[in-house]
Amino acid sequence: MRGTYDVPPPGRYEGPYKERRRRSGYALYDSLGITREDSEGRMRQAFENYRLFGAPHVAIVTSEAQLGPYGYVDCGAYVANFLLAAESLGVATIAQASIANFSNVVRAHFDIPAERHVVCxxxxxxxxxxxxxxxxxxxxxxIAEAIEFRGFGD
Ligand SMILES: Cc1cc2nc3c(=O)[nH]c(=O)nc-3n(C[C@H](O)[C@H](O)[C@H](O)COP(=O)(O)O)c2cc1C
Incomplete structure (x- = not known):
């Protein structure tokens, strides 16, 4: 099945984004004993996304297409608060953008109208x-890596 998306994923990751992605990927594979040469193992783990990592529930986050990027930003705030609220109740979460790369499948399965974009x-x-x-x-x-502090005179 070929996937389609409503929200274009990054064409590529550069600089710190590439590096962080790489490091978190390797740490994940290490925790599972998947070696760097084991491309089949990595592929198997990537496919776990489409088993929802064995989770019993999934929330589909969608945004009104007409809102464009403003709607996606609001969804980000919503997702962050959902994750924190769930954690406070002892419920584990995995935010998953990967399923948005198959928005056609998600839309058909959950009967989501075309005017709502599948975000994650x-x-x-x-x-x-x-x-x-x-x-x-x-x-x-x-904090120093994430925030650039400037005074009014700078
Ligand atoms: C919006 C968003 C989308 C994500 N999409 C995926 C995904 O598709 N697959 C995946 O394995 N992890 C994805 N992640 C990362 C995991 O949800 C999770 O954040 C990661 O395993 C590390 O946990 P941490 O949030 O404690 O850093 C995503 C995270 C965010 C915030």
Whole structure:
């Protein structure tokens, strides 16, 4: 099945975005014992996206097409708060942009009208705390890396 998307994904990742993506990918594979040479293992793990990583529920986040990027920005705020609210209730989440690359499949399955853009999914449920993948944590950028402080006179 060929996928289509409503929200174009980045053509490529450069600089720190590429580096962070690479590091979090390798840390994820390491947690699962998937070696760098094991392209089949990496592929198998990537396909987990389309099993919702075994989660029992998924929320589909959509935005009114006519709102364009403003709607996507609002969805980002919504997703962040959903993740935090779920965490506070002991519910684990995985934000998933990958399913938006098959918006045709998602739209058909959930009967989503054409005027709503599929932005991402949020798979959720109680975490399997015994599974090694759930011991994996991504690194965090420092405040200095993330924020540029300037005074009014600069
Ligand atoms: C909007 C958004 C979309 C994401 N899409 C995916 C995805 O499609 N597949 C995936 O494996 N991780 C995706 N991630 C990353 C995971 O949801 C999760 O953030 C990551 O495993 C690391 O956890 P952390 O949020 O604690 O850094 C996405 C994250 C965000 C915020």
């Amino acid at each position: 999914g949020i798979s959720f449920g109680y975490a399997d705390t015994e599974h090694p993948v759930n011991a994996f944590r991504t690194e965090r950028a420092t």
